[in-house]
Amino acid sequence: MKTTEYDFDPSYGYSLPQLLAVATPKEHKDFDEFWQHRYQLAVTVNPNPQTRIINENDRGWRVFEINYTSTDNFPIRGWLLLPSNGVIKRGFVIGHGYGGRDAPDFHLPFKDAALLFLCSRGLGLSAAPTISSEPYWHVLHDIHQADRYIIGGCVEDVWLGVSSLLQLFPKLAGHLGYLGISFSGGVGALALPWERRIARGHLNIPTFGHHPLRLRLPTRGSTHSLQQFYSTHKKQTLNVLRYYDAALAAKRITMPINCACALFDPFVAPPAQFAIYNALPAEKELFVLTAGHHSYPEQQQQEQQLIAELDAFFAPLSY
Numbered sequence: 001m002k003t004t005e006y007d008f009d010p011s012y013g014y015s016l017p018q019l020l021a022v023a024t025p026k027e028h029k030d031f032d033e034f035w036q037h038r039y040q041l042a043v044t045v046n047p048n049p050q051t052r053i054i055n056e057n058d059r060g061w062r063v064f065e066i067n068y069t070s071t072d073n074f075p076i077r078g079w080l081l082l083p084s085n086g087v088i089k090r091g092f093v094i095g096h097g098y099g100g101r102d103a104p105d106f107h108l109p110f111k112d113a114a115l116l117f118l119c120s121r122g123l124g125l126s127a128a129p130t131i132s133s134e135p136y137w138h139v140l141h142d143i144h145q146a147d148r149y150i151i152g153g154c155v156e157d158v159w160l161g162v163s164s165l166l167q168l169f170p171k172l173a174g175h176l177g178y179l180g181i182s183f184s185g186g187v188g189a190l191a192l193p194w195e196r197r198i199a200r201g202h203l204n205i206p207t208f209g210h211h212p213l214r215l216r217l218p219t220r221g222s223t224h225s226l227q228q229f230y231s232t233h234k235k236q237t238l239n240v241l242r243y244y245d246a247a248l249a250a251k252r253i254t255m256p257i258n259c260a261c262a263l264f265d266p267f268v269a270p271p272a273q274f275a276i277y278n279a280l281p282a283e284k285e286l287f288v289l290t291a292g293h294h295s296y297p298e299q300q301q302q303e304q305q306l307i308a309e310l311d312a313f314f315a316p317l318s319y
Contacts, residue, residue: 077125095184100124193252260293
C-alpha cells in the first residue's frame with residue numbers, strides 16, 4: 001500500500017511472512033504474580049450494575065444506559081443492548097478505540113446476546129476531571145508507578161464489566177465473549193489471560209504489543225506520546241511497560257482468539273500487532289486487514305467479511 005500522507009512507511013518494510021515471524025520480548029519474572037494479584041483483588045469488588053432504559057426498540061435492540069463500580073471505586077458508564085425479541089443466550093463485553101465511544105455498535109450480528117459497551121476510565125462516558133481524555137495524555141497517566149498506571153485500571157474495568165454482566169444475567173456463565181479494537185484490543189489481551197469467565201475473544205488491530213519494538217518505530221497517536229516520554233525517561237518507562245506488554249500477556253491466553261491484524265497502520269505498528277497474534281498458544285484465527293487506522297478502497301468489503309467470520313467464530317457461545 002502506497003501513500004505520501006506520512007513521513008514514514010506504516011508497513012515498516014515487513015512482509016506478511018516477516019510479520020508472522022515477530023517474536024515476543026523478554027519478560028520479567030514476576031509478570032504473572034503482578035496480574036494474578038490484581039485479578040484476585042478485582043473480582044472481590046461488587047460492581048453493583050445499574051441500568052436505565054433509553055429506547056425500547058432501536059434496530060432490533062432495547063437500549064439501556066449502564067453504570068457500575070470498578071476498582072478504586074471508579075464509576076464506569078456505557079450502554080447495554082438487549083434483543084427486542086427472543087431469548088438471551090450469550091453475552092459480550094465490548095471495548096473501544098482510544099478515541100472513546102459515543103454510541104453502541106448496532107451492526108453486530110449477535111442478535112441473541114446481551115452486549116455491554118463499556119467506556120474505559122477517563123474516556124467517553126467514563127470521563128473524569130482528574131484524567132485527560134486526550135489519548136496523548138491518557139496513555140501517560142500515572143506511568144511512573146506500575147501498580148497505578150491507568151492501563152491497569154482499564155484492564156480492571158473489563159473484569160468488572162464481566163462481573164456486571166454475570167450479576168445481571170447469571171445464566172450467561174460460560175457463555176461470554178470479549179471484543180476489543182485498537183486500544184481495547186490491547187487492553188483485552190492484557191485482561192484475558194486471567195479471566196476464565198470469558199470463553200472466546202476477538203482482538204482487532206490490538207495495541208500495547210512488544211513495547212521494546214513499538215517504542216522504536218515511528219508512529220502517530222498515543223504511541224508517539226509514549227515514545228516522546230521514553231526518550232527522556234527510558235528506565236522508568238520500561239520498568240512500568242514491561243508489565244503492560246500485550247504480546248507477553250497473549251502467551252498466557254488459553255481460550256480461542258480471533259485476531260484481525262493490519263499490514264499497514266500508522267498508529268499501531270503492524271509488527272506489534274502480529275507479536276500479539278503470534279504469541280497466542282491456543283486455538284486462534286487470523287484475519288489479515290489491508291490497513292488499520294487508515295481508509296482504503298476495500299475497507300467496507302473487508303469489514304463485512306470480518307463480521308461474517310466473527311458471527312461463525314462466536315456461534316459456540318450460545319447455549
